[in-house]
Amino acid sequence: MADKTNAKGLKRNIKGSSGSAKLDTSELIFKIVAYFFVSIFALMCLYPLVYALSASISAGADVLAGKVLLFPIGFQLDAFASVINNKLFWISYSNTFFVTLYGTVYCMGLSILGGYALSKKRLVGHSLFNFLLIFTMWFSAGVIPMHLNYQATRSILTSIGIVDQKWLIVLAMGMSAYNVILLRNAFESVPKEIEEAATVDGANDFQIMSKIYVPMSKATVATVGLFYGISRWNGYFWAMKEVDNAYDLPLQVIIQTQISDMQEQMAENGASLINGTYAAQSLIYAMIIFAIVPILIIYPFIQKYFAAGVNLGGVKE
């Protein structure tokens, strides 16, 4: 009894000295600087997105005159209408969805299955395979060997009748070592007893993985899925380099092509910079909004997993 009151008193003392005690001057200054700096940086992170939205719905003359800084001036929706009426845009947009959907499913399949196998010591060659995986993070074949690989794969795909070059992009981006390691570490941290109990009950590896390991590592699985999804959605370079059929190009490549067209026009004459009521820039900003919105939609659902999923917990091998 006496001990308890003592402990309580002590607790109150500690609380008194930390919580409600006055901050030291240096601590106060630090806190003010922290609030100020963090707020400014957060606004800076948002600004380009707000600007893109404002510029896409502002009147052409005002955009060109540099009047649009934060809020839209002289409202128009013609730039959006023009994007929506553009058939090539919808084709590329659906290509992006295609690559993202199939790419993410393919990557997650490879990574979850592979990560599960690599987390098991009874996999013969377990440490060699882990090393082979990690080595790809340190040493990568450059652009030219990858280009040769794409060409070889494309001829194989064509010879078996797959001419849709979106599949080439999907197949080429199978996994990233970092994500597999995140999954492997999460699977390793699942208690062994659970697996043993399941084995006694007659469950096999497939069942153990899908019924126990994946649900228990939900945060990591969600985070890795997000990483894959976003990088497929945002993928640009190899699609630009290897896809030569214009109807298989994803949105990012189309946006980039539009920009370089505009740059050329800008250098030649100014007349084409304005298109009816909207500026040529607004058209690009409207496309950018289309490219960003799906990310913004899934983002709130998944951002809570970041802190849980992204522990580097040792890439140690």
Next chain:
Amino acid sequence: MAVAKSLPKATEEEIQSMERGYWRQKFHDMLTDWRLYVMFFPLFFFLVAWKYFPIASMIVSFKDLQIDSSFGGGAFTSDFIGFDSFLYLFGRTEFWTAFRNTFALSFYGLLFGFPFPIILALFFSEIRNKWYRAVVQVFTYLPKFISLVVMTTMVGMLLQPSTQYSEAGALAFIFESMGSGDILHNPAAFRSIFTVSGIWSDAGYGSIVYFAAILGISPTNYEAARIDGANKMQQVRYVTFPGMAPTLIIMLILKMGQLLTIGYEKVFLLQGFTQDYTTSQTVSTYVINVIMKQANMNQGVGAAADMFNSLLSMLLVLGSNKIARKVSTTSLF
């Protein structure tokens, strides 16, 4: 009777299985675990086909590539020419400029890009209002998920200098009013543009690991430091940094390893706006912009440049890991 007969038989089998030896036993285990190998196979196949096969085909840097229909597109059947591709490459001044640029861009990225997320995490941990902190963090993570095409477009458009037809972009307007002229097409400004835009997109997301490390430090340590009369800077110096040291070291090694491989995609896209290659051409973009555009592309020289880059960056990882192991107990492998 039957029992007596079966007993010696069982022991015989056991003896046999012991005689089968280690590898046969392993093989037996593999057969019972066949599901595990089925699960591993897709990843293994991908590693071989898309990671190790391209690495193996880097051998074209020692060969005079004659493209044919054989396995590897001629990479393995062509004739060896020794180090000719490397000698050709090392004789080009463009290559050395590109190499210097790669190094400079990565070095600035590390010098400014590495501390920034740490400071940000430190500031995040100062914000005690949970709601405000969550909002601010979500905002700062966001740029990481925006594509490089969109990001470089925003950079290019915001820095667009004024022309006779259009006014300057919002940022260029500020710079022009300060009298710095056109910074988008200014070769001297490219490194700053690259570094600052990199911080913009990566710092918030990069702060997550450090923030987690700071949260892991016990509050009693700060308490003790305060009782000893430490001011905030001293608390940071003697409590926060030692507490997050393992994370700092691992992240530094990771970043060192990426030193020479960083973002050819971003450089390539920014070059579309800057239209200047003197300070922006890196080894990878040199391969993309110069070698791959040649009429009869010399894959050997390109692969040689890639190999040079990859080897150097691997040495950097191994080197920094060795240093980390020496100065502390934390290392990556």
